[in-house]
Amino acid sequence: MANNPRKKNPPEEDSKVIPLIKGRRATSYDVARLAGVSQSAVSRCFKPGSSISGKMRERVMKAAKELEYQPNAIARGLITQRSNLVAVLVSGRLNLYYPEALFKITEELSAAGLRALLFTVETEEDAEAVIEQAWQFQVDGVISASHMSQEQYQLLEKRKIPVVFFNRYFADHPNTVVYCDPTEQVEELADRLAELGHERAALINGPMDNMVSRERMKMSKSALAKSGLKVVAEVQGDFSYESGAAGLQELQQAAEQPSVIICINDMMAMGCIDEARSVLGLNVPQDLSIISFDGIGMSQFASYELTTIRQPIGRMSEAAVRMITERVERPDQSHEKRVFEGAVIQGGSIARAPS
Amino acid sequence: MANNPRKKNPPEEDSKVIPLIKGRRATSYDVARLAGVSQSAVSRCFKPGSSISGKMRERVMKAAKELEYQPNAIARGLITQRSNLVAVLVSGRLNLYYPEALFKITEELSAAGLRALLFTVETEEDAEAVIEQAWQFQVDGVISASHMSQEQYQLLEKRKIPVVFFNRYFADHPNTVVYCDPTEQVEELADRLAELGHERAALINGPMDNMVSRERMKMSKSALAKSGLKVVAEVQGDFSYESGAAGLQELQQAAEQPSVIICINDMMAMGCIDEARSVLGLNVPQDLSIISFDGIGMSQFASYELTTIRQPIGRMSEAAVRMITERVERPDQSHEKRVFEGAVIQGGSIARAPS
DNA sequence: TATAGATTTGCATTCGAATGCAAAAATGCT
DNA sequence: AGCATTTTTGCATTCGAATGCAAATCTATA
Numbered sequence: 001m002a003n004n005p006r007k008k009n010p011p012e013e014d015s016k017v018i019p020l021i022k023g024r025r026a027t028s029y030d031v032a033r034l035a036g037v038s039q040s041a042v043s044r045c046f047k048p049g050s051s052i053s054g055k056m057r058e059r060v061m062k063a064a065k066e067l068e069y070q071p072n073a074i075a076r077g078l079i080t081q082r083s084n085l086v087a088v089l090v091s092g093r094l095n096l097y098y099p100e101a102l103f104k105i106t107e108e109l110s111a112a113g114l115r116a117l118l119f120t121v122e123t124e125e126d127a128e129a130v131i132e133q134a135w136q137f138q139v140d141g142v143i144s145a146s147h148m149s150q151e152q153y154q155l156l157e158k159r160k161i162p163v164v165f166f167n168r169y170f171a172d173h174p175n176t177v178v179y180c181d182p183t184e185q186v187e188e189l190a191d192r193l194a195e196l197g198h199e200r201a202a203l204i205n206g207p208m209d210n211m212v213s214r215e216r217m218k219m220s221k222s223a224l225a226k227s228g229l230k231v232v233a234e235v236q237g238d239f240s241y242e243s244g245a246a247g248l249q250e251l252q253q254a255a256e257q258p259s260v261i262i263c264i265n266d267m268m269a270m271g272c273i274d275e276a277r278s279v280l281g282l283n284v285p286q287d288l289s290i291i292s293f294d295g296i297g298m299s300q301f302a303s304y305e306l307t308t309i310r311q312p313i314g315r316m317s318e319a320a321v322r323m324i325t326e327r328v329e330r331p332d333q334s335h336e337k338r339v340f341e342g343a344v345i346q347g348g349s350i351a352r353a354p355s
Numbered sequence: 356m357a358n359n360p361r362k363k364n365p366p367e368e369d370s371k372v373i374p375l376i377k378g379r380r381a382t383s384y385d386v387a388r389l390a391g392v393s394q395s396a397v398s399r400c401f402k403p404g405s406s407i408s409g410k411m412r413e414r415v416m417k418a419a420k421e422l423e424y425q426p427n428a429i430a431r432g433l434i435t436q437r438s439n440l441v442a443v444l445v446s447g448r449l450n451l452y453y454p455e456a457l458f459k460i461t462e463e464l465s466a467a468g469l470r471a472l473l474f475t476v477e478t479e480e481d482a483e484a485v486i487e488q489a490w491q492f493q494v495d496g497v498i499s500a501s502h503m504s505q506e507q508y509q510l511l512e513k514r515k516i517p518v519v520f521f522n523r524y525f526a527d528h529p530n531t532v533v534y535c536d537p538t539e540q541v542e543e544l545a546d547r548l549a550e551l552g553h554e555r556a557a558l559i560n561g562p563m564d565n566m567v568s569r570e571r572m573k574m575s576k577s578a579l580a581k582s583g584l585k586v587v588a589e590v591q592g593d594f595s596y597e598s599g600a601a602g603l604q605e606l607q608q609a610a611e612q613p614s615v616i617i618c619i620n621d622m623m624a625m626g627c628i629d630e631a632r633s634v635l636g637l638n639v640p641q642d643l644s645i646i647s648f649d650g651i652g653m654s655q656f657a658s659y660e661l662t663t664i665r666q667p668i669g670r671m672s673e674a675a676v677r678m679i680t681e682r683v684e685r686p687d688q689s690h691e692k693r694v695f696e697g698a699v700i701q702g703g704s705i706a707r708a709p710s
Numbered sequence: 711t712a713t714a715g716a717t718t719t720g721c722a723t724t725c726g727a728a729t730g731c732a733a734a735a736a737t738g739c740t
Numbered sequence: 741a742g743c744a745t746t747t748t749t750g751c752a753t754t755c756g757a758a759t760g761c762a763a764a765t766c767t768a769t770a
Contacts, residue, residue, distance in 0.1 A: 025514070027756055038720045043757055050759095053718060053766095068514075073491040074432045075756035079725045083429055088473070099454035106475050115492065118443070118473040120461050136428040137470065159380070159423075241656060274657035301596060302629030303658035382726055393750045398727055405728095408736090408748060430726035433755045 026067035035063035046071045077138065086324060087134040088116045089127070091146040097265070097294045097313075101145060101166065104317035112325050114140070121146040128152065135159060141324040144168070162327035164320050167311075168211045174335040176327060178320045180311040182293060182342030183219045189291055189307070189344060190223035193260055197353040198289065202258035203234035204247035204268050213239075216264045216293055224262075232256040237268045244271025248280070259353040260289040266299040268292070269306055273349065285351035295345050307347040312340050381422035390418035401426045432493065441679060442489035443471045444482070446501040452620070452649050452668075456500060456521065459672035467680050469495070476501040483507065490514060496679040499523070517682035519675050522666075523566045529690040531682060533675045535666040537648060537697030538574045544646055544662070544699060545575075545582035548615055552708040553644065557613035558589035559602035559623050568594075571619045571648055579617075587611040592623045599626025603635070614708040615644040621654040623647070624661055628704065640706035650700050662702040667695050 028042040035042070037060060044050035045060040063069075077083040086109055090098045106116040117139060119130040124147050131152055134142060142156060145166035150173060156163050162176070169177040193201070201224050206213030217234075224231055233254035237243030244263060248271075251258065263269035269292035276282040276290075284290055292299070295310025319338045326333065383397040390397070392415060399405035400415040418424075432438040441464055445453045461471040472494060474485040479502050486507055489497060497511060500521035505528060511518050517531070524532040548556070556579050561568030572589075579586055588609035592598030599618060603626075606613065618624035624647035631637040631645075639645055647654070650665025674693050682688065 028758095029756080039757075040720060040759080041718090043759085044719090047758075051718060056718080070487060070491050072433075072493060072756050074429055074438055074493050075725090076758075077429045077725095078427075078433055078727095078756080079758045081725075085472075099457075102454075102473075103475050106473050110474070110488075115488065116473040117440075118457075118461050118471040119465070120458050132425060133465075133470065136425050138427060138429050241652075245657075270656060270658075278657040297596075298653065301625060301658075302600075302633040303625075303656075383728095384726080394727075395729080395750060396748090398729085399749090402728075406748060411748075427726050430755090431728075433726080433757095434728045436755075 025072075026064075026069040028069070028071070030067055031060060031063045031069045034067060035059045042069075043071075081138075082328075083138040083140055084114050085117045085137055085139045086114045087119055087130070087137075087139040087142045089119050089121045089130060089142065089144045089146045089148070091121055097267075097296050097311075098145060100296060101313050101317055104314055105143060105166075105320060108318050108321035109324075112321055114321075114325070121148075123147060124149050124152070131156060135161070140328045143320050143324055160331055162324060162331060164324045164327070166316070166320055169337065175337075176323055176335045177337040178316045178323065178340070179337060180316060180340045180342055182216070182309040182311075183223070185309040185342040185344045186216075186219050186223040187226065189309070189350075190220075190227035190229060193224075193289065193291075193350065194227040194229060196289070196350065197355075198229060198260045199353065200232045200256055200258045201229045201260045201262060202232055202251050202254065204244060204251075204261060204263045204272060205234060205236045206239050206264040206268070208236065210239075213264050220262050220264075229260075232258050237264075239265050239267055241267050241271035241274075244268030245275035245279075246271075248272045248275045252280075258288075260291070260350065263290060263292040266292045266294040266296050266306055266308055269308070269349070270298070270304050273304055273306075285349050287354055289350035289353070291350060293342075295343070300345070300347065305348040306345070307349045308345050309342040310345050311342060316340055380427075381419075381424040383424070383426070385422055386415060386418045386424045389422060390414045397424075398426075436493075437683075438493040438495055439469050440472045440492055440494045441469045442474055442485070442492075442494040442497045444474050444476045444485060444497065444499045444501045444503070446476055452622075452651050452666075453500060455651060456668050456672055459669055460498060460521075460675060463673050463676035464679075467676055469676075469680070476503075478502060479504050479507070486511060490516070495683045498675055498679055515686055517679060517686060519679045519682070521671070521675055524692065530692075531678055531690045532692040533671045533678065533695070534692060535671060535695045535697055537571070537664040537666075538578070540664040540697040540699045541571075541574050541578040542581065544664070544705075545578040545584060548579075548644065548646075548705065549582040549584060551644070551705065552710075553584060553615045554708065555587045555611055555613045556584045556615045556617060557587055557606050557609065559599060559606075559616060559618045559627060560589055560591045561594050561619040561623070563591065565594075568619050575617050575619075584615075587613050592619070594620050594622055596622050596626035596629075599623030600630035600634075601626075603627045603630045607635075613643075615646070615705065618645060618647040621647045621649040621651050621661055621663055624663070624704070625653070625659050628659055628661075640704050642709055644705035644708070646705060648697075650698070655700065655702065660703040661700070662704045663700050664697040665700050666697060671695055 028039045031042045032039045041056055042060050044052045045057050088105060090102050109116050121127050121130055127148050141162040143164050143166060150170050153163060165175055165177045167179055169175050203220060205217050208214060221231055233251050235247045235250045237247045261272060263272055269290050273284050273290055276284050276288055282288050292306055292308045295308050299306040299308050383394050386397045387394045396411055397415050399407050400412050443460060445457050464471050472492060476482050476485055482503050496517040498519050498521060505525050508518060520530055520532045522534055524530050558572060558575060560572050576586055588606050590602045590605045592602045616627060618627055624645050628639050628645055631639050631643055637643050647661055647663045650663050654661040654663050
């Protein structure tokens, strides 16, 4: 093609005027030509903080508007080595708590001038593939609210891609984390349960390969112990509504029956409540108290009104985005772990223990 | 920098060997150098269908593995004019039906070798900004499940960015659409209601600026009329749980009370049921029947067990992705509208009309 | 008005991979 | 083996914006 504005050595034939090919997207060269300035000038106009005179800016902007020019983020990314893309890894299946966080994170990223490249990750094998994809797309950072092995994390570190973990972290490895620690609130609730005369509790846990799940289980047990409640049984679910219902059924087998059940997330608590009411014919909370974790929107629907421990998702999402932008700017700064407190939502799913 | 492998006219100083700078990401040149071949060869190895001998491929791949080389999708996008990015526009706030579709769409895109660039859009002004962003990032296409004005759509068309609408379309403008048409199912349900002795229905509508909402309202009314039911009142909500509850309260003012309420989506139906039971002390379905649209996962929780019309979200998402890939390949092919039927979920939220 | 200093502008190159074309190598055929 | 084909390979250029550096213009001062 001879019609390249940047041809370096056009031996004979000189600068044919290239009409803007109909339908072709305008480039900085097109704008430059129309405004009668250099391409550099156009570039500088679109980069805040560049040295440009008012007159020039005006001329360029006028031409840019006429051609509907917007800088090509791909080309820019190539030269600046910044894609302005952040990979967001979420797990969708089981927990409605993710969408809430996801939308918030996306909005915050957007406000920070970054775009969310969304990946769904259900297993560690998924994570493997996703990490390679993210690497190919030169993402500036990763926000992970899903599965990721330590090796996978280390690979990202080695590649100098900042990672912020959302509600999970590696204890024996420095990392940047946003986290909600509901320990105090669990203790508060355990106290409250003791006051209400409860003595026997059961747990419906989440998957044991999940950190949040393990932590919540641990803190629940120790809080219960501290308040003098006994754990009479525990079963395992997978965070889903169905597994909450199934968990309650399984608990029926226990030698000693609990008067209160701690569900490791809201979704299972809802399954548990529904099963208790509609299958076992129990009244919640009169016959059986239930508490849980997360505080997702649905948990306060009138059918459930869970007494639960809310995570401040909005603030956590904000923090995650702030942390990722900071790490993108200064990759070598030290790691940080931001821990938020939970907040008890006084719902209607606990009551005095039946006598 | 003299250490550029591609320097074109290095007059005196000749090809210094450039050590791979520690930590720098490997490029196709690094791989080429290590394997002792040309950069083109490396490029061809990573492009399926290129003419490459087995021996060469092997050598290159070995070097690539050693350097952990993965092609730079940004650079590739610049030259091929394909970013492999698809903007996905969703509205998060009100309807849990979006996350379900969003995750499915993301997975399908991924399977098709495309990445989802996620944008949350709550208003048409948002859409404006989002469209510019998507344009800057050279997205190959847009899947829109949210607000978008006809002007905005035309702007995208003019820019030759294929758009697939998810559950919305412009009637007087050709466009590519995935859509669920529950007309038959509404008629089926209306018939069923008539059989159950219902005579008076009320509607809780969604926002009138929303097409799905308007269509569902219209088809509900005509189905009810056809089956001989009278619409005694209608109120407007905003798709949210709360607005369903409020809607029911508002309906209490009506001169004639309905024995069945049609909610334009599940979320409002859930609000409506909860309000009926816990505030008005009504039994659903004995005192009041309720039907709705969407068939989101929650609608089948035991507390609700909605009789609703499910959209085949999985198949719709698949179709949306297939359509976007087709339009990316052949931008000038004619528009297509894929209409899926709904499916009645026989829940427990309707019963014989009270006498 | 001349000149030093500050500011603005343009030139040329760069980022990393893809690709048309021609040269080189491999293959088939007589 | 010799020549015509076919297949591989490499060279050079391209995509679009950013930027270091030098040239050009403007401003301030004597």
